[in-house]
Amino acid sequence: MDTAGTTDAEYHGTPAGTTGTSADAPATATRGRPAPALALDIGGTKFAAAVVESDGTITARTEEPLTGPGSAPMALRTVIARVLDRVPGGLPCGVGIGSAGPLDPIAGTVSPVNIPDWRDHPLRDEVAAMFPGRPVRLAGDGQCMALGEWWRAPDRDRVRSLLGVVVSTGVGGGLALDGRAHAGSSGNAGHIGHTVVDPAGEPCPCGATGCVETVASGPSMVRRARAAGWSGADARELAAAARAGDPRALAAFDGAGRALALALLNTVAVLDPDRVVIGGGVAAAGGVLMDPLYRWLDELAGLPFLRGLRPLPTALGRDAGLYGAAALIHRDRPAASLTAPDA
């Protein structure tokens, strides 16, 4: 289900398009209608940007792949320029940024693992300089995914806490709590991919051993299947091989399902969230991942409130992070220390 294009006029108290402004809207560009937010999704392999209205409608969207070292600055300028003509006056009411981590939302800097020329890169201030007087807010991509899934959930009034997990080239996550992206003390809350599920396992680039990501990310599954003799290229081919019954591919997905089940059970035991949503490119493979995940959840769950845990597939697909980045502006009210200087 894609909720793009639906409205939630109750949020601003006035139907979209009618006269009236909202205290929640930091700026108005046209009479009676809050200006849209600019949403940025800074991934390790591509950047995406969208113009998102206060009712959650995406009116423009674009993305640009990173082509190698040094390509990030141009990709950033390109995606922003492509969508800005959909913003009245070229001035959004604010800019929300979801970025691959690690990041420091206090300093406003990002150090995405897959963008080596960005280390402690002052992304928030760089973007703020393009939009003087507008709030610019930064959060982790997994945090934005969770916030986006919460914001666009049709029943969000009944959901106080939502754990989001992204299974892709890495494994990430975040928690939306009471309508906010939960940043945590350092801003990095939600790194479920770097919880340890096998202390005797493989070393992880993060420095620990046996993290979920060493088993359940797309590249990790491919690596494990290849070690068992499979010869395909990527996670997409691996999913196809699993559907065709290849035992090496099935074993890789089974291992991923077990690692994710362990991490989810541990996390849910601590947080007891109202909802768990799983997304990302690998999760999009569907049953080949979700079936072993559910099987392992049933096998490993102990306490009654953990039994029957069923993460829901994402309702927003690859755009969940963009919705969440927009929600940093339209919905979230982070601590002032996390925010670039507002007007």
Ligand SMILES: [Zn+2]
């Ligand atoms: Zn790790």
